Amino acid sequence: MTESVVKVRDLDLVYQSGNEAFPALSDIELEVGAGEVLGIVGESGCGKSSLSSALLRLLPPNGRITRGHVFYKDLDLLEIPETRMRQFRGAELAMIFQDPLTSLNPTFTIGTQMRDVQRAHGGGSLSRAQIYRRSVEMLEQVGMPDPEDRLRSYPHEFSGGMRQRIMIAVALMLKPGVLIADEPTTALDVTLQAQILSLLRGLCKEEGTATIFISHDLGVVAQICDRVMVMYAGRVVESADLFSLFDEPLHPYTRALLRSIPSRNRRGSRLVSIPGRVPSLSALPSGCKFVNRCPHAQDVCRATEPRFLDIQGHRVRCHAYDSSSGFRDAGVVTADRFGD
Amino acid sequence: MSMEGKKAPRAEARDLCVHFGQRAAGFAKFTGRRAPVVHAVDDVSLEIGPREVVGLVGESGSGKTTLGKALLRLVPVTSGQVLFDGDDVSHSRGDQIRQFRRQAQMIFQDPHASLSPRLTISQLLEEPYRIHRIPEEDRTSVAHLLETVELSSELANKYPHELSGGQARRVGIARALALHPKLLIADEPTAGLDVSAIGNILNLMNDIKDEYGISYLIITHDIGVVEYIADRLAVMYLGNVVEVGPTERVLDDAAHPYTRALLSTVPKPDPRRKDGHAPSLLPGEIPSPKNPPSGCRFHTRCAYSDNGLCRTVMPKQEWVDESHAVYCHRWRTVRG
Numbered sequence: 001m002t003e004s005v006v007k008v009r010d011l012d013l014v015y016q017s018g019n020e021a022f023p024a025l026s027d028i029e030l031e032v033g034a035g036e037v038l039g040i041v042g043e044s045g046c047g048k049s050s051l052s053s054a055l056l057r058l059l060p061p062n063g064r065i066t067r068g069h070v071f072y073k074d075l076d077l078l079e080i081p082e083t084r085m086r087q088f089r090g091a092e093l094a095m096i097f098q099d100p101l102t103s104l105n106p107t108f109t110i111g112t113q114m115r116d117v118q119r120a121h122g123g124g125s126l127s128r129a130q131i132y133r134r135s136v137e138m139l140e141q142v143g144m145p146d147p148e149d150r151l152r153s154y155p156h157e158f159s160g161g162m163r164q165r166i167m168i169a170v171a172l173m174l175k176p177g178v179l180i181a182d183e184p185t186t187a188l189d190v191t192l193q194a195q196i197l198s199l200l201r202g203l204c205k206e207e208g209t210a211t212i213f214i215s216h217d218l219g220v221v222a223q224i225c226d227r228v229m230v231m232y233a234g235r236v237v238e239s240a241d242l243f244s245l246f247d248e249p250l251h252p253y254t255r256a257l258l259r260s261i262p263s264r265n266r267r268g269s270r271l272v273s274i275p276g277r278v279p280s281l282s283a284l285p286s287g288c289k290f291v292n293r294c295p296h297a298q299d300v301c302r303a304t305e306p307r308f309l310d311i312q313g314h315r316v317r318c319h320a321y322d323s324s325s326g327f328r329d330a331g332v333v334t335a336d337r338f339g340d
Numbered sequence: 341m342s343m344e345g346k347k348a349p350r351a352e353a354r355d356l357c358v359h360f361g362q363r364a365a366g367f368a369k370f371t372g373r374r375a376p377v378v379h380a381v382d383d384v385s386l387e388i389g390p391r392e393v394v395g396l397v398g399e400s401g402s403g404k405t406t407l408g409k410a411l412l413r414l415v416p417v418t419s420g421q422v423l424f425d426g427d428d429v430s431h432s433r434g435d436q437i438r439q440f441r442r443q444a445q446m447i448f449q450d451p452h453a454s455l456s457p458r459l460t461i462s463q464l465l466e467e468p469y470r471i472h473r474i475p476e477e478d479r480t481s482v483a484h485l486l487e488t489v490e491l492s493s494e495l496a497n498k499y500p501h502e503l504s505g506g507q508a509r510r511v512g513i514a515r516a517l518a519l520h521p522k523l524l525i526a527d528e529p530t531a532g533l534d535v536s537a538i539g540n541i542l543n544l545m546n547d548i549k550d551e552y553g554i555s556y557l558i559i560t561h562d563i564g565v566v567e568y569i570a571d572r573l574a575v576m577y578l579g580n581v582v583e584v585g586p587t588e589r590v591l592d593d594a595a596h597p598y599t600r601a602l603l604s605t606v607p608k609p610d611p612r613r614k615d616g617h618a619p620s621l622l623p624g625e626i627p628s629p630k631n632p633p634s635g636c637r638f639h640t641r642c643a644y645s646d647n648g649l650c651r652t653v654m655p656k657q658e659w660v661d662e663s664h665a666v667y668c669h670r671w672r673t674v675r676g
Contacts, residue, residue: 189399
């Protein structure tokens with residue numbers, strides 16, 4: 001991997017509610033290099049969106065980062081003052097949200113909105129003509145027909161797919177080092193989704209943007225990402241390059257996720273479902289957080305939290321792969337080859 | 341259309357059209373100006389056999405939901421027929437329509453929006469009985485309904501906002517099942533759910549089908565879902581069914597260029613598809629049903645369209661084999 005652009009180390013996040021603190025994220029580690037696309041998957045409530053808010057320091061008032069570092073290049077984003085952070089957001093760290101209609105202001109034309117973003121971050125250094133040229137150029141890049149005319153249109157005059165293209169154009173306009181895309185295609189049809197995914201991947205590779213792609217859809221992740229990180233109950237439970245993760249998933253949770261995808265191969269047989277639900281933050285089990293839903297759970301899993309192991313670059317948080325954990329009959333788990 | 345075993349279809353649409361905005365409404369009554377007519381469903385024929393699962397796929401705006409609603413007479417039929425067990429119900433009223441609605445139910449797309457926030461789960465589940473004035477002794481108990489959809493009976497006194505998406509979806513299914521229908525139309529039953537919850541809902545739908553002998557029309561944009569559960573697959577584009585046939589045949593040997601494009605863009609959990617196997621991206625977006633293209637409606641985005649026939653003549657149904665129909669002038673070329 002090339003030099004990493006974003007690096008997160010030992011990040012813990014809690015949400016304060018009354019006198020109680022709920023651990024939303026714990027021990028998060030991640031790295032994304034220039035031009036690399038990292039996928040983050042997991043069920044709802046596993047902390048995907050908390051993580052992206054933590055990276056941008058856009059936490060709700062009751063959210064608090066209690067430990068860890070978020071490095072952007074060599075700078076720890078958790079150490080810098082808010083005024084500095086504000087300059088970074090949008091310029092160096094951009095974000096694309098799920099629903100473009102709520103992130104675009106309905107009362108201004110998109111030309112105005114694109115201009116304002118450039119003015120806010122460019123100081124007074126950019127001329128009107130430069131700003132205009134850059135806006136047109138960005139709309140062209142995202143495949144918008146007649147960009148010069150469309151700059152005068154309002155958000156409601158665009159279709160869903162076009163709006164998401166505008167969001168991508170705005171996000172990438174200032175050439176950010178990092179792009180966080182939170183379920184950017186969930187609201188779109190598959191045909192549009194395919195267009196947007198290939199556009200996004202192409203632009204990120206071209207511009208060398210480190211991209212964090214959050215999705216609950218493993219199919220989408222397989223199409224766009226270079227590496228994948230699986231989250232569960234606020235922890236990273238597995239992280240590997242795309243092919244290893246899909247060919248040889250190690251964590252029982254990842255395996256269950258992959259097996260529960262409906263497809264024709266499973267016709268006539270019951271889909272594997274993961275019993276139970278993601279535990280709520282107020283009632284997390286003490287050991288491994290997946291223990292209540294895991295088919296291989298043992299006493300050691302209930303007692304202690306597994307370490308985040310590194311097996312030749314493939315990282316997993318499970319006692320079965322840790323010879324020092326005291327997990328019995330680990331062969332049952334390790335030999336449970338995926339695809340059987 | 342041929343049916344296995346030549347049984348009468350449970351539900352059938354014959355040359356069904358649903359157009360919106362034909363009558364001037366609101367302010368237009370005074371100005372006399374007419375909004376353009378929206379051709380939501382145009383000339384669609386589709387059969388759903390007893391105990392058959394038909395999947396209906398297509399982009400948003402293709403008329404899938406409107407077709408589903410028209411089959412239940414939830415939107416007015418402009419022309420053509422809706423048949424249920426061989427009876428024409430397209431213009432039934434009063435008791436007749438109430439009888440029909442007992443037997444055909446819908447599972448709505450957004451479970452939270454389709455459950456009244458002011459009623460408890462048990463009230464919601466009893467509502468169909470109240471509406472249809474079913475005597476107490478013929479009702480299925482709330483506890484039993486909840487059990488059927490694998491929900492704990494503790495939920496009976498809760499309100500919809502206290503449920504998760506998957507639970508609300510199950511309540512929607514339980515409500516549809518309350519009257520023991522013969523046909524269930526499920527609009528995006530898995531949209532917005534996590535993978536593990538999708539698996540649970542599909543397993544449940546399969547169980548119910550076997551237990552109650554229900555036919556399904558499953559409207560979805562998730563090809564994985566239809567691959568898994570549907571016996572036959574119908575593909576819609578801009579108000580028309582463009583291809584219909586046994587699921588495997590349509591998936592493996594699609595004859596319509598739109599079906600092919602749609603299938604190739606479906607994201608698969610297989611990283612190897614990313615390289616080499618680039619999806620044949622459809623250019624542009626679905627045109628407006630207010631002003632659908634002439635001839636074949638897909639010709640504006642079709643790689644195979646010629647300038648003659650495709651632009652002027654709407655394709656008729658042609659048979660690829662005895663069970664697989666396609667509406668395309670050039671399907672022989674498409675299949676190569």
